Amino acid sequence: MAIHIKNGIVIDPKNKIKAEKMDLFIKDGKIVDEKAVKKEECQVIDATNKLVVAGGVDMHAHIAGSKINTGRTMRPEEMRVVRRVADTFRAAVGRVLLTAPAIGYEYAKMGYTVSFEAAQPPIGALHTHEELDAIPMIDKAALPVFGNWHLVFKFVEEKNIEKLKAFIAWAIERTKGFGVKAVNPGGVEAWMYGKNVRSLDDQVPGFNITPREIITSLIQATEELKLPHSVHLHCNNLGVPGNYQTTIETIKLASKFSNSKRQVLHVTHVQFNSYAGSSWRDAASGAAEIAKVVNSIDNVTIDMGQPIFGHATAMTGDAPFQFTLHRLTGAKWSNKDSEVEGGAGIVPLVYLPNNPVHALQWAIGLELGLLIDSNKVVLTTDYPNGGPFTEYPYVMAMLMSRKMREKELQKVSPYVQKATGLAAIDKEKTLEELIHMTRSLPAKILGLENKGHLGIGADADVAIYDLNPLDVDTSNEFEKVYKALKTAVYTIKGGEIIVKNGELVKEVWGRTYWVDARSKVDLEAVMPDIENYFQYYSIELQNYGVEESWIRMPERIVVG
């Protein structure tokens, strides 16, 4: 069925459309030219005075796999919020941690149509895909983690980039993954000995390499493989006061590389890596310094990792950090050391406005969002680490309104006044910038050409909000902006209307993207090494990995 979206006010940053009244046409799941449809056969959506944008793209969230599922298991208190009683749709429950159906439903209601699982433990890849397959409504993909994988260490140690490339291509195919994620490179291996790494130049126990070498080798390999997405990095020293210097040093590692299409390094949930000071007693914001560096370099992008006051669950592949957090808060703690691939941890968390540290984190996230060029910073909460993804509209409204920030600042610990520069920032980003930061920018960073925009040929993922960009005063009408962005009037996914007036109307199943980069590498050269390393695994090499036919709706992206 073709759709005609009539008289909407379109913002489409990729195609340089800044709030223009225009019509859109959809056919066979794509945005098409007016001439490609018979208007009389179209279903017409009247979008008069409404904002029409591409479906939102969440490039970093923990939505599937053993981490979030262990989180659900250890936190039944999270699951008791009932969002939907079973009817023609599934029952949906969860406060911040959501069930798989609830994840799909909530994204759809908010006008988001893509979400990437940001840390897939390679040996658990099949589990991640089973959960991705259980999430309705959205397209998705998973980023397998490489930063503490012994085979990576080995090839980095041997300075054998060709083998590293072949191994990455092999591993991404086996995990049906999308790109190269690295979490606290080297630090998780140190955790196997009860330690962590503290700088880019610490030696990784058992190997003659450093985090610096791991990161640069992964960037080089990823660039030579021409993967759609760059290295996606969770920096060393996460959650440690003073860590902003490590973050800056890490960002500068990208300066040696270049790529005409996109960044060569994406640094994720940077808020957690932007602390100045020497302890939590004197911690302060390092956001301004980080913003300076990111703005001055052309090949690095970041996402915010914005905390939202209220409940959250810390879950990362950064196992030593999770233990530190457990010691710090006294909260329950799960850990998972994973073969010779890395590890992970989970700790419940609540961000309290009156807590100086939490308020500091909240302010730093916003500083990053405000001070960094809108072409380089993506809006995330690092769900569920910083809180729910359902509060993205809060973050959007905050970045657009100084008045709203002033109001919110009154509710939080006064510590942020001296420890951050937030109160002094008068920058107000535009609605167009926020649409970019939540759509076209993450799509570009991920290398998804048909996502995040509304040009001819783009996937027909569209969100329509009850907000007239030609009319709204985003500085002052922040409540209206927040409310409008929170629930879409229409969400269209792959050309089908799935949400109308904030209510689900149709359940659809999205695709799972994965990247096949095997064609340009010498897999045979690397197989003996992989076979040899499987003596340290507890399963057979032949039983490792995920076949395409086991996934509901796979879409292979071939590169090379």
Added chain:
Amino acid sequence: MIEVEIVTGRTLDQGATVEEKLTEEYFKAVSYIELSEDDYGALNLKDGDRVKVKTAFGEVVVFAKKADLPKGVAFMPMGPYANAVIDPDTDGTGMPRFKGVKAKVEKTEEKVLSVKELLEAI
């Protein structure tokens, strides 16, 4: 008569026959109680003898065996015979007390019921 505390659990024989519950092999694998040498001696038992196991929750006749156990501790393989006498209270967890149930054990001439007869008796 002696008093013991019963623990139940898996055994290789029970595991190897668990998908053939209506066979003689399964019957043999689960219809016994293991007693310590002292307890076995106190009841004057010999190979093939039957005992009646009584707890606050039921009673069952099973074969007696001697095993390397501390005095006062008895073992029964998990299965319908053990379940005739274990404590169904779950103490709020959903999990019955399968281990650590006080029982009286005495020699008997009564026969050991088949698994079918055991079900009928419930």
Added chain:
Amino acid sequence: MVNVVCTFCGSVCDDGEYENGKIKKLCRLGSAKFAEKERIKSPMVDGKEVSYEEAIQKAAEILVNAKKPLLYGWASTANEAIRLGVILTEKVRGIYDQCASVCHAPGTLAVIEEGLPGGTLGSIKNRADVVVFWGANPMEAHPRHGIRYSISAKGLLIKDRKNRKIVVVDVRKTRTAKNADLFVQVKPGYDYAVITALRSIINGNLDAVPEEVGGVKKEQLVQLADIMKNAKYGAILYGLGVTQSRGRDRTIENAVKLVQLLNRTTRWIIWPMRGHYNVVGAGEVPAWEVGYQYAIDFSRGYPRFSPNEFAAVEVLKRKDCDAALIIASDPVAHFPKAAVKHLKEIPVIQIDPFPNMTTLLAKVVIPSAIYGIEAEGTAYRMDCIPLRLKKVVETKYWSDEKILAEILKKVEELKKG
């Protein structure tokens, strides 16, 4: 076929070799799994042989007509079937419960209190210089666990049995205990006290510990505490000896706290020795679909978790279900008498490859293919590592997945009226 995945115990060994009806390399339990056995010959209603379609029609009618059906079992089937089972339970507003509720579920309650600091079996094989089996007897319950993952497994840092210390804590001298470097014999029901004593010693409060705790001499407790403190990477693997005895979840919670304490100075993990090959999937799948692992009631149209109300044994004891679907499990053999009683009084649907005690009282019996032999699917090993089960022989039997998909379809038709 090589690298065949065994679908018996939670070790889920994936190195079997299958040829002409014979399996090689697996243990006695695995060999028994693959051996030919008596099967349920045909679908049956009231003891009469019927077609699959007729049996499914009857099953769907029972489920739709029931006010509150119990759908129980799930530990010996694949995730694909479990997922449909969860959705079916939601649809008929029944109760979903699985074998863990009479096995390792107290461990889940401990996870809710304190979390689960763990690792994969490969981590143990590669790194663990001390392994403590607490109330677990892998030599009988998981026969190849020791060789593949724990006792004598050769890994990255631990190359030899000699480099690894094996400790067994148990009430009886099990086969595993006979192969241990240290056997600590505890009086039944005293595990909690022993763990508390170990925590006290490790915390430096030696004076607080009496001369004997739970039948264990202080001297031996100090010895065990020293072994734990001095380990580079230790693992506590606990079994039903802990989950099914006095203290249950509280004992495990205490053990988790011991592991938290040990991690301040060295590395330790703790993990349950899960029994059935996919009992982990039977908890993981409902967790992502509806938020909880077991004891889930849908009578209000949304999931509610409460072990004391919705665990199968409690539901049956309270006579709080009016029909039951039992799949891949045999509660009649494995539940206490007081719970079996109610199963005799309500219509029971059974889905299983093999006749068992539940077959003896089931109104509808639907035979199914054996996963890992006759059907493909996904299962999670005891450490949550996913493995794809293979099909090595053809069969006339339908898979659980297909049977449940058809029941679900029928239920939807009947509900529409």
